[in-house]
């Protein structure tokens with residue numbers, strides 16, 4: 001039995017149209033248009049606090065969807081239930097030191113959606129887990145308690161867990177943070193292989209250089225808005241021309257730099273997307289979303 005690696009209908013794995021996300025009705029990300037197709041790898045860049053994590057969590061239904069449309073594999077977010085098709089590596093390791101679990105046990109949870117209730121791990125499950133542990137370089141640590149691992153090793157456990165789920169799309173929030181160069185390379189090779197098999201990849205990162213061989217496109221955000229969406233070469237051009245006010249991708253800025261006011265620059269010619277380029281790069285605070293009523297945007301898919 002073979003599992004299809006990409007959506008049969010050819011629908012984008014992720015599609016946002018003018019999507020807004022936030023917390024408790026405060027929009028942090030506004031008017032985001034973004035499409036990830038099967039076999040496409042995108043990096044999402046931008047300064048600290050611009051809303052990258054909010055965007056990726058939002059499209060997974062992990063915070064408030066305040067406007068616009070979100071579709072996963074062609075299905076509106078509110079009606080999407082095949083969660084196991086999307087692997088998610090959250091930002092910062094969330095493996096609590098108060099929970100005692102081995103590396104293998106954590107990775108095994110990645111197989112849960114593929115098992116029946118109370119089902120035991122079969123030979124195939126074990127094989128996939130072994131492969132996942134191998135590609136992140138943790139084969140020798142499988143019996144170790146995760147609380148004894150370094151931050152970078154814990155990130156690799158979370159990556160292995162996501163890989164063990166055999167997802168058709170992978171959303172990763174800074175997967176290479178704290179991971180040494182050798183393992184970053186390993187991860188890049190794995191991501192390349194997944195992409196070639198039709199898996200769609202959306203990767204939030206501050207370390208785009210390590211991932212460049214995998215990437216089809218780079219998306220850049222600033223102050224809650226997507227300000228660039230283009231090829232790696234176009235991004236490099238834009239960066240060299242300094243038309244995006246990209247800043248230093250490694251720069252960790254302070255609280256008060258968040259949502260910097262407009263810098264008055266003209267819209268970047270590199271911004272390909274209709275609606276961003278056409279209206280220029282908007283850097284002012286996002287308009288209040290949902291002012292027309294309490295409409296929970298998560299229901300939009302059903303309403304219209």
Ligand SMILES: Nc1ncnc2c1ncn2[C@@H]1O[C@H](COP(=O)(O)OP(=O)(O)OP(=O)(O)O)[C@@H](O)[C@H]1O
Nearest residue numbers: 023028046047048049050051052053054055091258
């Ligand atoms: N759970 C939350 N509740 C309320 N506000 C939040 C929450 N998480 C993030 N925010 C706010 O949303 C804004 C964007 O944060 P987000 O984490 O999405 O940025 P980011 O681009 O991923 O930053 P970084 O590169 O530092 O990870 C920030 O102003 C932050 O304070």
